[in-house]
Amino acid sequence: MALSQEFQDAVKQGKIRLVKTMLRDSIVSDPTFAAFDEMMQAAKGLPGLIEVHDGEKFHFDTAYWTNEYMAEQITRILSNFSQERLDLLKGMSKQLNETVSQERPEEGGRADKPEARRARKRLINVKDLDFSSRPRQADIGIGVAIAGIGMSVVGFALSKDLLIKLGLLTMTVGDLLVVTGMPRAERDTAGL
DSSP, X not given: OOOOHHHHHHHHTTOHHHHHHHHHHHHHHOTXXXXXXXXXXXXXXXXXXXXOOOOOOOOOSGGGOOHHHHHHHHHHHTTOOBHHHHHHHHHHHHHHHHHHHHHSOOTTSOOOSHHHHHHHHHHOOXXXXXXXXXXXXXXXXXXXXXXXHHHHHHHHHTTOHHHHHHHHHHHHHHHXXXXXXXXXXXXXXXXX
């Protein structure tokens, strides 16, 4: 795969936030991580690319790996672009893409196997979401980011580039809504 001119220019110009955003988006859009690996190789000399982990404890139990948890981590990666968080996102992206692949109907059949039904349940359960402690705009942002993740995952599973790109754009809009909906003190603490 050839690196996009936009990515090459961002690296040359030292646009660290844009480079991080493009790397993050490649994790969601390509669960083989071929694009991510190539992009990381090109950006490895960029000062400040990989940060020291902020100490957040992650859920490595795949039962916690829902679209909501992934949306939270995708949003947080831009404020703490650590190797630990990258590894978590790569694992979640791979898992969620495998889940969607299990749901795809076989030739002439349906994906009604018990494991496919469990996988669908695991992707996201709106009843389990707790929005009581976050501001309303941040809630909307998380929902938009989740929708973007879902569109990208489905786009990848169906090999539809337009759907992948729309999903990434939707996810970015969700990120912006979350960040701008956070109270000023919380944004300052997160370094945004």
